Amino acid sequence: MDNHATTPIAPEVLEAMIPYLTTNFGNASSTHPFGVTAKDAVEKARHQVAELLGCSPEEIIFTSGATESDNLAVRGIAYACREKGNHIITSTAEHHAILDTCRALAAEGFETTYLPVDKYGMVNPDDVEVAITPKTVLMSFMYANNEIGTINPIADIAAIAAKHGVFFHSDAVQGIGQLPSNMATLGVDLASLTAHKIYGPKGIGALYISRNSSQPHSLFYGGGQEEGVRPGTLNVAGIVGLGAACELSKNYMETRRNCVLTLRDALHQKLITHLDDIHLNGHPEQRLPGNLNLCFAGVQSHALLMGLKSVAVSTGSACDSESVKASHVLVAMGIPNELALTAVRFGLGRYNTAEEVDVVAEEVVKVVNRLRAFAPEW
């Protein structure tokens, strides 16, 4: 139940990829038949991605994943628009792929504004409008948060960005394939996605670049692949996997989207029935269907995770060998440090079952009760 971290490769996706890891090994830039076969597969995948995003295939650039897409969008647009202005707006609850990229740009002389989020982790579009200056060239706000699942009012923010002639990038990793994914409806100019969150392989992603956007400066020098925006030999098997994963996600959203939501709510219900003092983090309704981020007061999340022998979940906190820090997202939402250190993220996915929900609920209740019995402050 850690599907926000990553998802298994769907059998259909693996099946689509295998020929491109074996017999069809050509370089998509070669002109002989091996290359043509590879190129055809890449273009088919580009269409599959575009179909999910409701955009044109020419608006898709393949990358190595969302970290690269985020870097390419934010740094690439910042460099491309340098003459026009040097101000970038984002929020304090973004993924580190955005936060650290903005920090790096600040060190290069760009101005950066980090907007606060509300108690649910949501950006207020009014704050966005106030933050825009004549020097603002780009804003970047995630579609849905990877820790607490809160969905930002992307279309409202996009309208403000368009009104002021500012480009709008969204890290849409957690939203695409789970939520309506039409780029024109969302109104964004650029959006990052990655295959491994939608039952595709790791190490492959894409950046949507609307026709209305400036072309981001390339971050790499090399061959002219992907319009020169992202040079490098194409990861054909990965791209085929991303395309297949997008096609599956489209079908899944049309038919089975509510299944995960039902399981997620059943898990929540079971936990609150058997345990006191549990706090839901994130928006009660405007939240990813599979997301359940809870604070179990009095129980350190790392102790809970270690106690859960057969359940894969994650903490809402970043941890290294020296220290355990409260999640920057929970801190940005104003959750006190002590409570934030008790957060656990359940990320339900396409393959979880009602039986698993029962097992997880039972085990969590057992371990929380045991740890609370030993917690002096409890």
Ligand SMILES: Cc1ncc(COP(=O)(O)O)c(C=O)c1O
């Ligand atoms: C919101 C968000 N952005 C970016 C990333 C990074 O994606 P990738 O693993 O493809 O580099 C992740 C993955 O953890 C994510 O959840």
